[in-house]
Amino acid sequence: MSPSPNIVWFRQDLRLADNPALTAAAGGGAPVLGVYILDDETPGRWRLGGASRWWLHHSLTALGRSLERHGVPLVVRSGRSALVLARLAAEVGAAAVFWNGHLEPHWRQAEREVEQALAAQGIAGRAFGLPLLFDPTHVVGRGGGAFKVFAPFWRACLAAAPPPAQLPPPERLQGFTGFADSSTLADLRLLPTVPDWAAGLRAAWAPGETEAHARLVAFLDHDLAGYAALRDRPEPCATSRLSPALHFGEISARQVWHATAMRMALEPHHAADGHTFLRELGWREFFARVLLEHPDVAEAPMQPRFAEFPWARASSGLQAWQQGRTGFPIVDAGMRQLWQTGWMHNRVRMIVASFLTKDLLIPWQDGEAWFWDTLVDADMANNAGGWQWVAGCGTDAAPFFRIFSPARQGERFDPQGDYIRRWVPELKLLPARWIHRPWDSPPRDLDAAGVRLGTTYPGPILDHESARKRALAAFASLRSLQPPK
DNA sequence: TTTTGAGTTGTTCGA
DNA sequence: GTCGAACAACTCAAA
Numbered sequence: 286m287s288p289s290p291n292i293v294w295f296r297q298d299l300r301l302a303d304n305p306a307l308t309a310a311a312g313g314g315a316p317v318l319g320v321y322i323l324d325d326e327t328p329g330r331w332r333l334g335g336a337s338r339w340w341l342h343h344s345l346t347a348l349g350r351s352l353e354r355h356g357v358p359l360v361v362r363s364g365r366s367a368l369v370l371a372r373l374a375a376e377v378g379a380a381a382v383f384w385n386g387h388l389e390p391h392w393r394q395a396e397r398e399v400e401q402a403l404a405a406q407g408i409a410g411r412a413f414g415l416p417l418l419f420d421p422t423h424v425v426g427r428g429g430g431a432f433k434v435f436a437p438f439w440r441a442c443l444a445a446a447p448p449p450a451q452l453p454p455p456e457r458l459q460g461f462t463g464f465a466d467s468s469t470l471a472d473l474r475l476l477p478t479v480p481d482w483a484a485g486l487r488a489a490w491a492p493g494e495t496e497a498h499a500r501l502v503a504f505l506d507h508d509l510a511g512y513a514a515l516r517d518r519p520e521p522c523a524t525s526r527l528s529p530a531l532h533f534g535e536i537s538a539r540q541v542w543h544a545t546a547m548r549m550a551l552e553p554h555h556a557a558d559g560h561t562f563l564r565e566l567g568w569r570e571f572f573a574r575v576l577l578e579h580p581d582v583a584e585a586p587m588q589p590r591f592a593e594f595p596w597a598r599a600s601s602g603l604q605a606w607q608q609g610r611t612g613f614p615i616v617d618a619g620m621r622q623l624w625q626t627g628w629m630h631n632r633v634r635m636i637v638a639s640f641l642t643k644d645l646l647i648p649w650q651d652g653e654a655w656f657w658d659t660l661v662d663a664d665m666a667n668n669a670g671g672w673q674w675v676a677g678c679g680t681d682a683a684p685f686f687r688i689f690s691p692a693r694q695g696e697r698f699d700p701q702g703d704y705i706r707r708w709v710p711e712l713k714l715l716p717a718r719w720i721h722r723p724w725d726s727p728p729r730d731l732d733a734a735g736v737r738l739g740t741t742y743p744g745p746i747l748d749h750e751s752a753r754k755r756a757l758a759a760f761a762s763l764r765s766l767q768p769p770k
Numbered sequence: 771t772t773t774t775g776a777g778t779t780g781t782t783c784g785a
Numbered sequence: 786g787t788c789g790a791a792c793a794a795c796t797c798a799a800a
Contacts, residue, residue: 426798427798427799433796433797433798434776434796435778436777436798437798568778632779674779681796681797683778683780684777684792684793685792686780686781687779689781690780690781693780761793772800774800775798775800776798777796780792782791783789783792785789785790
């Protein structure tokens with residue numbers, strides 16, 4: 286009979302390094318057993334989307350291999366977290382179960398269920414901190430709650446104690462050697478089968494802790510210099526593309542912070558770029574705090590008056606938007622990049638979100654749901670925060686008059702049309718002058734490029750100028766709903 | 771408590 | 786071609 290093992294319950298912390306729960310579980314020399322539970326009951330409608338499942342499959346494969354090298358088994362099961370964990374703990378005679386905190390409300394609820402179920406068996410549950418840079422109890426706004434405006438929030442973070450040092454990977458991991466039944470990853474059916482839509486994902490990504498660190502180093506080596514100036518360009522993409530790795534916890538925000546800070550110290554002339562990059566981590570931090578304070582931020586507009594917003598009834602444009610067939614090249618390019626690779630450049634996310642909510646007047650929740658299913662970095666806090674920001678109904682939201690013009694945005698951030706040429710190849714031969722507004726192109730340029738609007742590429746599904754006026758009127762109608770003071 | 775200044779990412783129009 | 790103002794009103798943070 287082997288000594289009682291400690292179980293590490295993995296969720297969005299699929300890494301060995303800087304993993305407080307894993308380090309603590311290994312600390313006393315007890316044998317360690319990892320478990321991942323595919324729980325589609327707990328999150329309800331926020332169960333993992335398709336692209337997330339694809340990523341998860343490969344990330345768990347990588348995590349399993351890493352743990353295996355230390356002799357630590359990774360058990361994979363599915364079902365309701367509390368039931369599965371309690372059963373597993375009983376089966377292996379666990380001493381305690383360790384996990385890192387989670388930001389999403391239903392998973393926080395699941396932690397409470399797990400604690401109860403374990404306590405009923407006399408097994409200890411040991412919870413560790415949230416995946417954040419700054420302690421939520423230290424950086425607080427006026428009323429003691431979360432900041433509601435980003436700029437003062439980030440100033441307060443930067444004035445606070447810097448994030449604590451990261452933990453090294455546990456040195457002496459002792460694996461549990463007893464029997465613990467496990468499903469295979471294939472049993473979880475995380476990968477698409479028919480049709481297999483994941484070819485573009487496979488070409489674009491390599492999930493896993495090792496790859497996440499390689500991507501961070503590559504970013505710091507090649508794209509930190511000039512980041513502030515180039516981060517808004519979708520092609521060539523100069524962003525870190527760490528979002529899925531951060532979401533699944535293949536790398537921690539702390540690790541990214543410290544690696545960047547070290548680089549800034551070594552290369553002081555890149556300090557400004559580094560600050561701009563760290564500020565993006567700040568947005569992750571900010572939206573996480575918003576979710577903690579407002580657990581329903583993914584469902585309901587933070588400004589209650591938006592319950593009355595006159596969204597368009599018919600959502601015929603939704604499908605054109607999803608399929609990248611709106612006739613607006615920058616919108617279509619973004620939506621096709623999303624569909625094919627499970628990811629979209631941040632600038633383009635704003636453009637397509639503005640198009641959906643302002644031009645089409647389709648509720649932001651519809652866009653949020655599509656992103657949830659198609660993004661490999663789908664993250665409740667960031668997805669909801671971003672959509673509410675664009676729609677104008679969130680904390681610190683965009684002002685009502687900030688309505689993106691797809692053509693203008695394309696010309697500003699993709700001046701040569703390289704991004705369009707890559708994702709909307711039917712416009713490939715169009716000159717840069719017209720590539721973002723083919724409807725304005727002289728017929729002979731269209732002919733020369735082999736473009737026939739409405740045939741080889743859709744004509745615009747709406748007139749942006751009229752749509753813009755309609756959106757402004759919709760916002761004005763909200764104002765009149767304000768009760769007089 | 772009151773007051774004041776500021777607030778990620780825009781576009782258009784007119785001087 | 787460039788530049789600044791206008792586009793609402795409101796809420797939050799901080800003095």
